[in-house]
Structure formats: structure tokens, C-alpha cells
Amino acid sequence: MIFKFKIADIVFEADIRYRYTYSIMKDFLADDSEESLFAFEITDEDLQKEKEFSPHELSDPMYESTAVYRKYIYRVMRDYDAFFFHCSSIAVGDKAIMFTAQSGTGKSTHRGLWLKNFPEKVRVINDDKPIIRKIDGRFYVYGTPWMGKEGMGENIRVPAYALCFLSRSPENYIGPIDTASIVAKALNQTVRPKEPELMGKLLDLLDGFISHVKCFDLRVNMDDDAALTAYRGILGGTNED
Amino acid sequence: MKIKDGFMLRQFGDDYIVVAVGDGSEDFNKLITLNSVGEFIYTQLKKDMTKEELTEAVIDKYEVERSVAERDIDVFLENLEKAGLLDG
Numbered sequence: 001m002i003f004k005f006k007i008a009d010i011v012f013e014a015d016i017r018y019r020y021t022y023s024i025m026k027d028f029l030a031d032d033s034e035e036s037l038f039a040f041e042i043t044d045e046d047l048q049k050e051k052e053f054s055p056h057e058l059s060d061p062m063y064e065s066t067a068v069y070r071k072y073i074y075r076v077m078r079d080y081d082a083f084f085f086h087c088s089s090i091a092v093g094d095k096a097i098m099f100t101a102q103s104g105t106g107k108s109t110h111r112g113l114w115l116k117n118f119p120e121k122v123r124v125i126n127d128d129k130p131i132i133r134k135i136d137g138r139f140y141v142y143g144t145p146w147m148g149k150e151g152m153g154e155n156i157r158v159p160a161y162a163l164c165f166l167s168r169s170p171e172n173y174i175g176p177i178d179t180a181s182i183v184a185k186a187l188n189q190t191v192r193p194k195e196p197e198l199m200g201k202l203l204d205l206l207d208g209f210i211s212h213v214k215c216f217d218l219r220v221n222m223d224d225d226a227a228l229t230a231y232r233g234i235l236g237g238t239n240e241d
Numbered sequence: 242m243k244i245k246d247g248f249m250l251r252q253f254g255d256d257y258i259v260v261a262v263g264d265g266s267e268d269f270n271k272l273i274t275l276n277s278v279g280e281f282i283y284t285q286l287k288k289d290m291t292k293e294e295l296t297e298a299v300i301d302k303y304e305v306e307r308s309v310a311e312r313d314i315d316v317f318l319e320n321l322e323k324a325g326l327l328d329g
Binding site: 180193 | 249251253254255256258260261262263264272274
């Protein structure tokens with residue numbers, strides 16, 4: 001069946017067959033009146049490709065949902081200055097803060113400490129796979145249907161403010177980060193296109209993104225103090241303001 | 242020897258990175274970072290040349306002792322080789 005979705009303010013049609021895909025994407029359905037910018041279908045071949053990419057054995061409905069994301073990502077990277085960035089992203093007011101790291105480092109755990117310590121101030125944009133999009137020279141973080149294990153996220157857009165490269169440490173620390181390691185680390189958190197032209201485009205976008213946001217080296221343990229240290233380092237002052 | 246086809250070099254601030262593109266990118270998902278000397282050698286090796294020619298080019302550009310240039314080039318080439326970027 002064909003559905004019209006809107007992700008990162010980009011309207012498109014996807015021909016899907018599984019209820020699971022629809023169920024995770026239904027908060028991102030587009031209005032009927034909105035014009036679709038492109039369309040694609042998910043074929044058996046696409047499902048097979050996802051199976052090959054996936055490190056774990058999953059079901060066909062789950063492969064279909066990741067296939068939708070993959071097709072969408074390549075298309076929007078090419079034409080709409082948007083790219084996928086693997087991170088947990090939260091909003092504090094109109095500032096999006098992203099925590100990125102290899103899987104298993106504790107992005108969601110750290111995000112959880114922010115929610116626990118600043119429940120009134122923090123919203124989760126997307127806990128795993130947000131889209132970053134450049135519009136009129138500014139970068140925005142968008143929620144997507146792919147929200148990670150805990151399914152946390154919303155269909156919202158928030159201006160990108162800070163990007164934290166997260167690692168675990170007994171002591172909590174936040175500080176500046178060396179630019180060379182930023183690009184390398186950032187490129188490891190997105191999908192890399194094969195076509196040289198598209199790769200060039202992605203590198204331009206990443207370069208712009210990294211110069212646009214404040215980047216931090218964030219080393220944390222799992223105590224509440226981790227969120228307090230990060231908050232002060234990123235947003236400044238005491239956390240009472 | 243030369244750098245294989247299918248890699249892209251880009252500058253970010255003072256640093257350079259090399260990523261795979263094209264069909265090779267499925268086997269090569271690593272990423273290599275270079276400083277400006279590394280970038281010079283990498284760019285030289287876009288065309289086929291011998292180690293002697295490369296050494297001459299580095300000495301010419303950086304005005305270093307031959308022994309220093311040779312040592313640094315050996316280390317660099319070994320790394321390129323290990324990363325699978327080198328042909329011949």
C-alpha cells in the first residue's frame with residue numbers, strides 16, 4: 001500500500017506492505033493536501049539487502065522499515081541537504097543537544113540522566129536516528145520514526161546547538177574536542193554513499209554541521225552528576241536558570 | 242606504486258581525511274586521517290612513482306635530511322599498505 005509521509009519537512013510516498021512499518025511511521029503521515037516530492041517502493045531485493053546489512057537476524061517487517069529509512073536517506077541527502085546522524089538527541093528549549101558514540105557506550109543512559117534531573121526542561125527529539133537538515137544556512141535536528149530500543153522521540157524540529165562525543169569515564173568531564181577527530185568520528189556515525197559526488201555532498205554537509213554546532217568531548221559515568229556536569233558545560237551557569 | 246582508485250581526499254581545517262567511494266567502499270569502511278605532510282605524499286602518489294622519486298619530492302618540498310625522509314616515508318607507506326590503499 002502507498003502512504004504519504006513527512007519526515008524532516010520532506011513529503012514523500014512509500015509503497016510498503018507490512019503493518020509494522022506503518023505502525024512505527026504513522027505519527028509521520030503527511031497531510032493529503034501536501035504535495036509529495038518523490039516516491040519509492042520497497043522491493044524483495046531491498047529486503048534482501050537489509051538482511052545482508054543487518055548484524056542481527058530480524059524479521060521482514062523490520063527489514064522493510066530500515067529499507068524505507070535507507071532509501072529516504074540517500075534521496076534526501078542528494079536533494080534536500082539532509083543526512084542521518086546516529087545519536088541520542090534532546091531539546092532544552094529551542095536548543096538541540098546531541099550525544100553520539102558507538103553503540104553500547106551509553107547514549108540512551110546519559111539521555112535518561114538528563115530526563116531524570118531536568119524533567120521539566122528536556123524533551124527527547126530522537127533517541128537513535130534523527131535527521132539533520134540544513135535550511136537557509138542553519139542546521140536543524142528532526143525527529144524520525146526510527147527511535148531506538150526505548151522508542152523515545154517526537155515528530156519535532158529543533159535548531160542544532162551542541163554535539164557531544166560521549167565516552168565512559170569514572171570521573172565526569174566536559175571540554176573542547178580536537179577538530180580532526182571530530183570529522184572522523186562524525187563520519188563513523190552516518191551512512192556513507194558509494195557515489196563520489198554524493199560522498200562529497202555528505203562531507204560538505206558534515207563540515208558545515210560541525211562548524212555550526214558547539215562540539216564537546218563528554219566523558220561520563222552513570223551518576224546524576226554526569227548530567228549536571230554536561231548541562232553546565234553545554235548551557236552554562238547553574239541549572240536553576 | 243600509486244594510490245588505488247576509489248578513494249577521496251578532503252580537507253577539514255588543518256587536517257585531511259581519506260574515505261572510500263565507489264565499489265571499494267563496501268569493503269573499506271575505515272577512514273584515514275592525514276596531516277599536511279601525509280597529504281603531500283598521498284597527492285604525489287595519485288600518479289605512479291618509485292620510492293626514490295617520492296623521497297626526492299619530499300626532500301625537495303620539506304628540506305629534510307635524506308635519512309629522515311626515508312624513515313618517515315617507510316612508516317607512511319607501511320600504513321597505506323596496511324590500509325589497502327596502495328597498488329604495486
